[in-house]
Amino acid sequence: MDALTGGGGVREAIIVGVYNTASRIHDYTPTVDGSIGSGGGADAYLDFLADELRPFIAATYRVAPGRVGLAGSSLGGLVSLYGCWQRPTVFDRCGVFSPSLWWDEGYLPALVAADPATAADKPLTIYLDSGDSGASHDGMAATAAMRDLLVSKGWVLDASLRYVLGEGHAHNETAWAARAPAALAFLLDDPDRI
Numbered sequence: 167m168d169a170l171t172g173g174g175g176v177r178e179a180i181i182v183g184v185y186n187t188a189s190r191i192h193d194y195t196p197t198v199d200g201s202i203g204s205g206g207g208a209d210a211y212l213d214f215l216a217d218e219l220r221p222f223i224a225a226t227y228r229v230a231p232g233r234v235g236l237a238g239s240s241l242g243g244l245v246s247l248y249g250c251w252q253r254p255t256v257f258d259r260c261g262v263f264s265p266s267l268w269w270d271e272g273y274l275p276a277l278v279a280a281d282p283a284t285a286a287d288k289p290l291t292i293y294l295d296s297g298d299s300g301a302s303h304d305g306m307a308a309t310a311a312m313r314d315l316l317v318s319k320g321w322v323l324d325a326s327l328r329y330v331l332g333e334g335h336a337h338n339e340t341a342w343a344a345r346a347p348a349a350l351a352f353l354l355d356d357p358d359r360i
Contacts, residue, residue, distance in 0.1 A: 237261025285320030297335025
C-alpha cells in the first residue's frame with residue numbers, strides 16, 4: 167500500500183487483516199456443504215465485520231465515510247464475494263482471489279445466477295482472479311464462468327470488473343501476493359489523486 171499510494175492514483179486506505187479462527191471453514195461459507203459436513207457461518211461472520219469490527223475501526227482511526235471492501239483468497243474469496251453480493255450497501259468493493267466456487271455444489275454461482283439483480287442494482291467494484299496451475303487448475307474454469315455471469319449482469323470488464331488469470335499460478339499465498347498489488351490498484355483507483 168505504501169508503494170501504491172506513494173506513486174499516486176490510488177486512494178489511501180485502512181486495511182484490516184482479520185485473523186481466521188479454528189472455525190475458518192464455518193465462518194467463511196454461506197451454507198453447510200454436505201460432502202464436508204461443515205459450513206454455514208458466513209452471515210454471522212459478516213454481521214461481525216459490519217456491526218462490530220467496522221464501528222470499532224471507525225471509532226479508533228481516521229476513517230472517511232463511504233467505500234468499504236472485502237478481500238480474501240480461497241474460502242476467503244468465496245465469503246468476500248458472497249458478502250458483497252448479499253450486502254452491497256455495506257461492502258462495495260470485492261477482492262476475490264481464487265474463490266472456492268465449488269463450495270456446496272456451486273452454491274454461490276447458482277445464487278448469483280438466480281438473482282435478478284444487475285450491476286445497476288448492486289454497484290459493486292469486483293476484482294476476480296485465479297491461477298491456471300496445480301491439481302485443480304486453481305478453479306480456473308469456475309472463476310471464468312463467474313466472470314461471464316457477472317458480465318451478463320452488466321459488469322463491465324476493466325471498469326467495474328477486473329478479471330485476471332495468473333499464468334503458472336497455483337492455489338497458494340505466493341500467487342495471491344503476486345496478484346495483490348494490481349488488485350488493490352484496481353479496487354482503490356483514484357484518478358484525481360496525483
